[in-house]
Amino acid sequence: MLEQLKENWEKILDNVKEDQDLSDVSFNTWLVPLKPVSVEGNVVTILCPVNSIGLEYIDKKYKIFIQVAIEEVIGFKCELHLVIPEEKAKKAPKKKVVDADIIKANLNPRYTFDTFVVGSNNKMAHAASLAVAESPAEIYNPLFIYGGVGLGKTHLMHSIAHFILKNNPDAKVLYVTCETFTNELIDAIRNKNNITTTEFREKYRNIDVLLIDDIQFIMNKESTQEEIFHTFNALYEAKKQIILSSDRPPKDIETLEERLRSRFEWGLTVDIGSPDYETRMAILRKKEDMEGYNIDDAVIRYIATNIKSNIRELEGALTKIVASARLTNSEITLEMAEEALKDHISPTQGREITPQLIIDVVADHFNISPEDISSANRSRSIAYPRQIAMYLCCDMVGKDYSLQMIAKYLGKNDHTTVIHGRNKIAKELSTDENLQYTVNILKNKLNPG
């Protein structure tokens, strides 16, 4: 493996340069001098002819990208161990993060970047989280993640914490929910469990990375707001990282003191939206992989098509199907899945395909609203999905719907526009493989199984 690495080393570094859009000076200073010197298991030792500060910098800024490039170029998934020349002979020097650190920080061991599926709904939140994990307190402080219920905010927060701990097992990392913070504060004020407010403050202000989940619960809680304000100031001034999550952006947290609201907005605010169909499929596949299930495509599609807005429910549906199959000692089939989930979703098999259903499914697929499809908007990002909806309506809806009626659903007065749209897509379908793929996915979503 070492030989292969050496042979491809230039290419690997070029890959990092290109991906990260590095200037020549950064590239020549930080990357060109690096050399792979040994491979043990999946640990690659890289010699970095720099001082310890340079080493720390390369570790934070480039290590992950070099790992990715190695995987891309030679398909080797590895961990990098960076050493400066005098350390070259030393073995496995770095302290490893242990379970106790993870428990102390209140982290779920399963919520890591490795198990997080990146989709169009969370791309930005994921990138910001990774950046914070790589350079805590350096770029986005605080990082404020918001989004609806069960969409992955906690998972991302824990991923950042794991990443930081892995890079620096001595870092003091603490994850709490706003509720825990509030309860502990009340206990301290009442001196319950012999905890004093001084001890409470020491706990929260003597930390490198503080993560507070569901910060919206701060609403209408004056003493919690006061305490968070001072905790925030103490940590921020000491250049410590703060990460917050909420079901809404800071501006929509009612009764939040202005001085706190503005602090929450000092760093970067990112949102997580509902996952699209492909992301839902990928999350189910990942879960299937992690749990070692082997489930038919049609069943996975059935869940992904019908459970849309909450990833916790999506995972719950999969777990329920597997549990039902085990309990009844039966095979997982589509019928069985429909039966197991009948209280969660109504069966879609054999459902009537209406123009409205097609509009909903196409809009969801392209991440636009059903109203966009029926609007007069002629921009390509809307007009193209609209034409695909026209094609699918002509191809799939029952005889009860005339072309004139379909035109009305699609916001058109004249059915010839529908025919024109349909013909255009039909023509492109004969040569455009991407379009064929999209239309197939849409047909599957409309008619799973």
Ligand SMILES: Nc1ncnc2c1ncn2[C@@H]1O[C@H](COP(=O)(O)OP(=O)(O)OP(=O)(O)O)[C@@H](O)[C@H]1O
């Ligand atoms: N992108 C993703 N990839 C893989 N799993 C995900 C993803 N997003 C969410 N999940 C999973 O969905 C479940 C719910 O996620 P999580 O608890 O992070 O949501 P949340 O936004 O914090 O919810 P709440 O608003 O209820 O606090 C978890 O099991 C999590 O692992």
